[in-house]
Amino acid sequence: MNLALRDIRHNRARFALTTLGIGLLLMIVMGMGGIYRGLIAEATLLVDRIGADLWLVQASTRGPFAEISRVAGNLEDRARAVPGVASARRFVSHTVQREHRGRPLRIVVQGLSWPEDRGDWLPLIAGRPLRQAHYEMVADRSLGLALGEQVRLGKDVYRVVGLTQGMVGSGGDGLGFFSVADAQAIQFDEPPEATRLERAARFDRVVANDLGRVQPLLADRSAGTSANIPAFGQPLVSAVMVTVKPGANPAAVADTFRRWPDVTVYSTAAQKDLLLSGMVDKARRQLGLFRVLLVIISTIIMALIIYTLTLDKLHDLAMLKLMGARNRVLAGLILQQSLLIGALGYALAWWLGQYAFPRFPRLVVIQTPDLIALAGIVLGISVLASLLGIWKAMRVEPNKVLAT
Amino acid sequence: MNASTPNRVAAVAAERLTKVYGSGNTEVVAMNDVSLQVQRGEVVALLGPSGAGKSTLLTALGLVNPPTRGRIAIGGQPVLDGDQPLTDLRAFRRQHLGFVFQKANLIPFLTAVENVQVALEINEVTPRQARRRALELLDYLGVAERAGNLPEALSGGQQQRVAVARALANDPSLILADEPTAALDSHRGRQVMELFCRVAHERGAAVIVVTHDHRALDVFDRTFEMEDGRLRPGHSA
Ligand SMILES: Nc1ncnc2c1ncn2[C@@H]1O[C@H](COP(=O)(O)OP(=O)(O)OP(=O)(O)O)[C@@H](O)[C@H]1O
Numbered sequence: 349m350n351l352a353l354r355d356i357r358h359n360r361a362r363f364a365l366t367t368l369g370i371g372l373l374l375m376i377v378m379g380m381g382g383i384y385r386g387l388i389a390e391a392t393l394l395v396d397r398i399g400a401d402l403w404l405v406q407a408s409t410r411g412p413f414a415e416i417s418r419v420a421g422n423l424e425d426r427a428r429a430v431p432g433v434a435s436a437r438r439f440v441s442h443t444v445q446r447e448h449r450g451r452p453l454r455i456v457v458q459g460l461s462w463p464e465d466r467g468d469w470l471p472l473i474a475g476r477p478l479r480q481a482h483y484e485m486v487a488d489r490s491l492g493l494a495l496g497e498q499v500r501l502g503k504d505v506y507r508v509v510g511l512t513q514g515m516v517g518s519g520g521d522g523l524g525f526f527s528v529a530d531a532q533a534i535q536f537d538e539p540p541e542a543t544r545l546e547r548a549a550r551f552d553r554v555v556a557n558d559l560g561r562v563q564p565l566l567a568d569r570s571a572g573t574s575a576n577i578p579a580f581g582q583p584l585v586s587a588v589m590v591t592v593k594p595g596a597n598p599a600a601v602a603d604t605f606r607r608w609p610d611v612t613v614y615s616t617a618a619q620k621d622l623l624l625s626g627m628v629d630k631a632r633r634q635l636g637l638f639r640v641l642l643v644i645i646s647t648i649i650m651a652l653i654i655y656t657l658t659l660d661k662l663h664d665l666a667m668l669k670l671m672g673a674r675n676r677v678l679a680g681l682i683l684q685q686s687l688l689i690g691a692l693g694y695a696l697a698w699w700l701g702q703y704a705f706p707r708f709p710r711l712v713v714i715q716t717p718d719l720i721a722l723a724g725i726v727l728g729i730s731v732l733a734s735l736l737g738i739w740k741a742m743r744v745e746p747n748k749v750l751a752t
Numbered sequence: 753m754n755a756s757t758p759n760r761v762a763a764v765a766a767e768r769l770t771k772v773y774g775s776g777n778t779e780v781v782a783m784n785d786v787s788l789q790v791q792r793g794e795v796v797a798l799l800g801p802s803g804a805g806k807s808t809l810l811t812a813l814g815l816v817n818p819p820t821r822g823r824i825a826i827g828g829q830p831v832l833d834g835d836q837p838l839t840d841l842r843a844f845r846r847q848h849l850g851f852v853f854q855k856a857n858l859i860p861f862l863t864a865v866e867n868v869q870v871a872l873e874i875n876e877v878t879p880r881q882a883r884r885r886a887l888e889l890l891d892y893l894g895v896a897e898r899a900g901n902l903p904e905a906l907s908g909g910q911q912q913r914v915a916v917a918r919a920l921a922n923d924p925s926l927i928l929a930d931e932p933t934a935a936l937d938s939h940r941g942r943q944v945m946e947l948f949c950r951v952a953h954e955r956g957a958a959v960i961v962v963t964h965d966h967r968a969l970d971v972f973d974r975t976f977e978m979e980d981g982r983l984r985p986g987h988s989a
């Protein structure tokens with residue numbers, strides 16, 4: 349006859365509530381672990397998915413994710429000339445927060461190096477990659493945009509042609525993919541007045557020096573659009589991504605770039621390292637610490653619950669002792685209940701998590717090794733929590749039966 | 753039943769038991785130089801005013817409240833010398849002793865039959881055998897039809913009979929009952945007392961009953977009276 353189950357059967361409601369409480373607590377522990385994993389996954393997602401071997405960034409910066417990096421757009425062409433390089437793409441990325449349908453819309457604007465890169469590598473769940481150089485975008489589902497929806501960003505309107513899932517930046521905001529030119533248009537969008545003022549200032553600068561005075565035509569050109577001035581370079585980009593030809597040695601290619609004084613080169617692994625050791629490091633440690641605290645708190649709460657359950661049964665335990673029950677009968681009763689509450693709580697946490705975690709605003713990643721580890725921890729918590737109750741049960745005098 | 757038959761081993765033999773509670777100013781001598789022998793098959797009443805030390809003697813014999821001085825042997829086996837156990841007292845309790853108290857003290861989350869069954873199972877009886885024997889006992893005590901009920905659904909008298917069944921479960925050589933009828937009406941009280949006699953006579957157990965109920969004294973083989981921790985044979989025996 350199992351005393352633990354008999355007691356539970358008799359106090360069903362109480363055990364159900366207790367298990368529910370423990371289950372919710374464990375769900376938070378589980379979720380905290382998932383948020384921790386999600387943070388890491390989101391931080392490194394883009395670096396992983398974009399499929400570059402090497403990253404060329406502004407000299408001596410840790411960009412483009414961990415800090416700002418600015419390199420000339422034509423670095424792309426220089427990189428392509430290096431032996432062993434299969435492709436080089438411009439990387440343009442910045443976050444905008446605009447109003448859309450009366451709600452704030454945060455997009456990580458991601459430039460695709462048109463025409464080489466049309467986003468064929470994107471994990472699309474609907475629609476298609478970009479098909480024209482302008483006014484199209486592929487949006488992540490988390491942005492809440494529908495296929496075919498039109499979004500005004502800056503002076504232009506972009507149509508959502510494709511949807512991805514789970515493509516978010518390190519801050520958890522959804523990615524929007526545009527051609528690089530569009531991405532820059534969004535980034536450098538300035539009002540007409542600013543453009544007029546800039547042109548006027550440019551004209552003044554030119555006519556103020558001898559070049560403008562001896563060549564009036566030059567002064568004229570300077571007052572026009574900047575794209576028509578050959579002396580002006582293309583707008584800057586954040587970085588250039590390089591893929592290495594199959595069979596070529598990435599380290600050797602990287603060595604070539606390392607000799608260029610205007611850039612710093614990182615491998616994809618190094619780029620991920622920068623992200624994890626720098627940008628998300630504190631958040632990661634914070635979550636890790638919080639998780640440890642939660643485990644400790646769960647242990648204490650569970651120990652108190654088991655202890656109170658034991659206190660309530662103290663008279664019965666004394667009676668069993670008086671009748672000559674062995675210590676292992678009493679300890680078994682308490683330990684089994686503790687394990688059962690732990691196990692049911694864990695199952696409940698897992699089950700609730702299936703529903704709750706996908707609804708969290710940021711990615712929650714529940715991995716099997718983490719689940720197994722947590723199961724181990726819950727087992728440990730249950731055993732530890734029962735110790736206090738068992739200790740109390742061992743100390744109760746059989747005489748106590750007579751006291752009441 | 754003759755207590756002085758020399759060739760029989762006493763069910764319980766207590767020799768010069770003294771129990772002192774507390775020390776210094778708060779010292780209470782609850783039991784003073786008490787000696788007692790009860791044979792198997794014998795039913796003995798323990799009378800006396802409140803605070804006389806009856807429960808102290810009973811719990812000492814029950815091996816849950818060791819005396820300060822004196823020796824106790826049960827079924828011929830020495831078990832306590834002063835407060836020093838001479839054997840595993842808990843194992844001894846489950847194999848040889850049965851307890852009944854003023855309150856039934858049934859385990860609230862076990863049904864009537866389970867309450868009896870648990871006493872057998874902690875004594876290594878297989879669950880199936882334990883159940884069969886528990887049902888037999890409940891039948892013997894006339895509460896078989898309530899076997900599946902939780903204690904809260906039983907009347908006081910029914911609870912007490914289940915408690916008696918539990919005390920009898922392991923065929924104890926000594927049954928100790930502390931005011932088992934105090935919570936019952938006199939009719940039910942008498943029934944329980946007669947039950948003890950039947951158990952003692954049919955099963956050969958020794959029974960010691962603490963009671964205040966002088967009307968039921970005729971069922972006992974002997975009576976003892978306690979006063980101020982001292983034990984003397986009662987007059988109505
Ligand atoms: N645990 C204890 N600590 C100190 N004194 C105690 C303790 N238990 C009993 N006593 C004292 O020992 C004396 C005998 O108590 P006991 O319980 O044996 O009396 P009793 O004859 O059973 O009384 P009643 O008929 O009221 O049950 C009393 O004076 C009591 O106060």
Ligand SMILES: [Mg+2]
Pocket residue numbers: 806807808930
């Ligand atoms: Mg008493």
